[in-house]
Amino acid sequence: MGNCAVGILMNPASVAVIGASEDQNKYGGRLFRMLLSHGYRGRIMPINPARETLLGTKTFAQIAATPEAPDVAIMAIPQPQVRETIEACAARGVKAAIIITSRFSDAGPEGAALEREIVAIARESGMRLVGPNCLGIISPANRVVLCSSTALAAAGLPLGRVGFVSQSGALMGTIFDKAKELGIAFSHVISVGNQADLELSDFVEFMIDDPATDVICTYIEGLKDPRRFAQVAARARQAGKPWLAVSAGRTRAGAKAAFSHTASIAGDRAVFEAVCREEHVTLLESPLTMMALATSLAEHPKAQIERIAVFSPSGGEAALAADEIEAAGLRMATLSDSTREQLSTWFAPSQSCNPVDTGGRTVGDGPDVVGTAASVVADDPDVDALLFAITTSPTLDRLAADVADALSADASRVPKKPALYVFETGRLADTARSTLRERGRWFSNNLREAVEVLAAWRARSTYTSSRRAERLEHCPREPHEPPAAGVYGEQGARRLFERYGVPVNREQLARDENEVVALAEAFGYPVVLKVVSPQIVHKSDVGGVRIDLYSEAMVRLACRQIRADVAKRAPDARIEGLSVQTQFKGRLEMIVGARRDAAFGPIVVFGAGGVMVDLLPVRAIARAPVEPDRVVELLRRLPLWPLFEGFRGERLDLSGVVDAIVRVSWLAADLADRDFELDINPLMVAGDRCCAVDGRLRIGE
Structure with a gap:
C-alpha cells in the first residue's frame, strides 16, 4: 500500500490545494503558483471559500465540493485546522495528503498526540500522509510540483536520473537550488518531515522500482524503522540501484555503559554506519558531494574508480590535483606508451604524461586539441576517470565544452568515462559553467570537493557482498536450555563461550x-x-x-x-x-564483543583489546551472525591486520581468530530476543592458536 500511495503522490491525476491563494508571501499561495507554473498536466482544485477563481482557475469552497475525489490534497493551513481538514479529506475519498504545517511531534507532547490522531483518522479511510512539518514533493519526471520552496521560483524544472529524499525541508530546497547551479538534476525530490505515516524507506522503495531513477540520495536525521531501512537497503543493492546518504549526528558520542567495553565502542552511530557498509549504502559528509557522486554514478553505474588522469592549463594546479588524489587514497593513472605517443602530437614530451599540462601545447589553440587529447586518454585502459582542473586561460570559455563534446560517446552526451570538472577561478569561468550546464555536465568550484567525490566512488568500488552465514560445527542448536538472565562473571561467561566452541584456558x-x-x-x-x-x-x-x-x-x-x-x-x-x-601468552590481545542493538538487533564487534582497547579505537562491527569471509574482510581494514600477514616475523593465527569471532556472533544471534552485552577481553592470539582468557556477559530477561 505504501508504494501505491507514493506512486499516486509522484504522479497524481488531480490535486486539491487547501489554503490556496494568490499571495506569494504565504505557503498556500506559493504552492498554488508553483503547481501551475511548472507544467502540471492533471486537474488542479484550489480550495478557498472566499474566492471564485484564483489565477484564472475555478476554486471550491471546501474539499467536499470538488467534482471528484482528488488523488492528492496538499495543505498549508494553521495547525488547529489540520485535524478537521484531514477528516474532510478522508470523508471525500482523497488517496493521499501532504501536510506542510508544522508544530506537531516536532513541537512537543501535545503536538505528537495530535499527530497520532490525524494518522489514525487517515488510516481508517485508507488515506496516506506525508509530513507533517514537510516541504512537499518535486517530481521533474512527472512535471509535478507540490512544494512551496522559493527555490522553484526560477523558470525550468531540469530532469535528471537522481532521486532525493530528505528529512529536512529547508535542506531539500537548498540542495535543489544549489544543484541546478552546478549542473545537477533530479527525477524526484521529497521532504518527508515528521514521517508520521509514510517514511523515508517508503520513498526509497518507490525509487528502487522507478525507471526514471538510477541513483538514490537521502538526508537522514533519524530512522523510524531501522530494521526496514536495512531490508530496503538490501533491496536497493540487489536491484543495482546505488544508495548514497548524508546522516546527521556524525560526531555524536555513542552510548556509554559501565558494564562492557562493547557498548561504549559500538554505540548507536557506529552500528548504523556498519549496517550501511554491509548493505552498500554509501555515507558521505557533504550533501553536495553526495549529489555530485550520484550524478556521475547515474551515467556510469558499474565504473570502478581508482586510477585518475588529470588535465589542467596550469602546471601548478595539475600538481596540486595530483597531490589531492594521492592523499585521498586514489592513484594517478600510468598512461600507456601508445597514449603518450599520441599526446606527443600536441604536447611537449614532458607534458605527454599524467598530469597533462594543457598549457604546454606545441600546436596552436585549435578548439579540438584538448578535447581530442582527453578522448585519447579516456581510451587508455589504465584510466578510470578524468579530472579537469580548470584555471584562468585564454581558452577558458571553450575548454570545458570542447572536452565534454569530445568525450561524449554518442548522442546521449554521456562521456566515455567519468569526467569531473573543477573551476578554481571566479566569474571569468561563468560562460564555461553555463556551457556545461547546457550539456548536463556536473562541475565543482572546489578541487578538494571533486577529489572527495572520486574517493567516495573508490570506496564504493571496493564493496563485496557477504554470503549467508552458516552455523559452525559445535555451535549449539535449539532446542538447548537458554542461559538464564543475569550478570555472568568470568567463570560463568567462559563456560558459555566454551559451549559455543570458543577456545578458553x-x-x-x-x-x-x-x-x-x-x-x-x-x-x-x-x-x-x-x-x-x-x-x-x-x-x-x-x-x-x-x-x-x-x-x-x-x-x-x-x-x-x-x-x-x-x-x-x-x-x-x-x-x-x-x-x-x-597462562596463555600471545603476540596480540584482541577484544571480541557482542550486544543487541535496539535498532538493528544483535551485532558483533572486534579489534585491539587488552590495555590497548581504549588507545586503538578502530573497530570492526557487523550484524550477527557473520560469515568467515566477511570477518577477514573487516579484519583487513584494522590497524592490527599486518600482524596476521607476518609483520616482523611470525604470522598470527588468523583462522583461529576468525573462527572465534564467528562463534561469538552465533551466540549473539541466539540471544537476539534478549537485551545482552558480552566481552571477550582479551582474546590472546599467538602464532598457532588463540584463547579467550577473560570475559563478561550480561543477559536481560
Whole structure:
C-alpha cells in the first residue's frame, strides 16, 4: 500500500490545494503558483471559500465540493485546522495528503498526540500522509510540483536520473537550488518531515522500482524503522540501484555503559554506519558531494574508480590535483606508451604524461586539441576517470565544452568515462559553467570537493557482498536450555563461550590462599591470578591481576598483593575469591564483543583489546551472525591486520581468530530476543592458536 500511495503522490491525476491563494508571501499561495507554473498536466482544485477563481482557475469552497475525489490534497493551513481538514479529506475519498504545517511531534507532547490522531483518522479511510512539518514533493519526471520552496521560483524544472529524499525541508530546497547551479538534476525530490505515516524507506522503495531513477540520495536525521531501512537497503543493492546518504549526528558520542567495553565502542552511530557498509549504502559528509557522486554514478553505474588522469592549463594546479588524489587514497593513472605517443602530437614530451599540462601545447589553440587529447586518454585502459582542473586561460570559455563534446560517446552526451570538472577561478569561468550546464555536465568550484567525490566512488568500488552465514560445527542448536538472565562473571561467561566452541584456558575459583596454591600445582606453572568481584569490571585498574607466576612462593606473594591492592583501590568491592588460570601468552590481545542493538538487533564487534582497547579505537562491527569471509574482510581494514600477514616475523593465527569471532556472533544471534552485552577481553592470539582468557556477559530477561 505504501508504494501505491507514493506512486499516486509522484504522479497524481488531480490535486486539491487547501489554503490556496494568490499571495506569494504565504505557503498556500506559493504552492498554488508553483503547481501551475511548472507544467502540471492533471486537474488542479484550489480550495478557498472566499474566492471564485484564483489565477484564472475555478476554486471550491471546501474539499467536499470538488467534482471528484482528488488523488492528492496538499495543505498549508494553521495547525488547529489540520485535524478537521484531514477528516474532510478522508470523508471525500482523497488517496493521499501532504501536510506542510508544522508544530506537531516536532513541537512537543501535545503536538505528537495530535499527530497520532490525524494518522489514525487517515488510516481508517485508507488515506496516506506525508509530513507533517514537510516541504512537499518535486517530481521533474512527472512535471509535478507540490512544494512551496522559493527555490522553484526560477523558470525550468531540469530532469535528471537522481532521486532525493530528505528529512529536512529547508535542506531539500537548498540542495535543489544549489544543484541546478552546478549542473545537477533530479527525477524526484521529497521532504518527508515528521514521517508520521509514510517514511523515508517508503520513498526509497518507490525509487528502487522507478525507471526514471538510477541513483538514490537521502538526508537522514533519524530512522523510524531501522530494521526496514536495512531490508530496503538490501533491496536497493540487489536491484543495482546505488544508495548514497548524508546522516546527521556524525560526531555524536555513542552510548556509554559501565558494564562492557562493547557498548561504549559500538554505540548507536557506529552500528548504523556498519549496517550501511554491509548493505552498500554509501555515507558521505557533504550533501553536495553526495549529489555530485550520484550524478556521475547515474551515467556510469558499474565504473570502478581508482586510477585518475588529470588535465589542467596550469602546471601548478595539475600538481596540486595530483597531490589531492594521492592523499585521498586514489592513484594517478600510468598512461600507456601508445597514449603518450599520441599526446606527443600536441604536447611537449614532458607534458605527454599524467598530469597533462594543457598549457604546454606545441600546436596552436585549435578548439579540438584538448578535447581530442582527453578522448585519447579516456581510451587508455589504465584510466578510470578524468579530472579537469580548470584555471584562468585564454581558452577558458571553450575548454570545458570542447572536452565534454569530445568525450561524449554518442548522442546521449554521456562521456566515455567519468569526467569531473573543477573551476578554481571566479566569474571569468561563468560562460564555461553555463556551457556545461547546457550539456548536463556536473562541475565543482572546489578541487578538494571533486577529489572527495572520486574517493567516495573508490570506496564504493571496493564493496563485496557477504554470503549467508552458516552455523559452525559445535555451535549449539535449539532446542538447548537458554542461559538464564543475569550478570555472568568470568567463570560463568567462559563456560558459555566454551559451549559455543570458543577456545578458553583452564580456570577455577579459589576461596583462600591454600586453595589457590593447590590449584596452581594441579594446573602446572606458570599461572595467572585474577580477583573475582561483581563490583570490579576492570581488574588491572585496581591491581587485581598477576601474571608470570612460576612457583608456590610467587603465588602466595601474589595472593597477598592482590588483596592489599584491591582493598586500597576498591575498598567497597566484595571479593568472592581469586581465579586461578593457566597462562596463555600471545603476540596480540584482541577484544571480541557482542550486544543487541535496539535498532538493528544483535551485532558483533572486534579489534585491539587488552590495555590497548581504549588507545586503538578502530573497530570492526557487523550484524550477527557473520560469515568467515566477511570477518577477514573487516579484519583487513584494522590497524592490527599486518600482524596476521607476518609483520616482523611470525604470522598470527588468523583462522583461529576468525573462527572465534564467528562463534561469538552465533551466540549473539541466539540471544537476539534478549537485551545482552558480552566481552571477550582479551582474546590472546599467538602464532598457532588463540584463547579467550577473560570475559563478561550480561543477559536481560
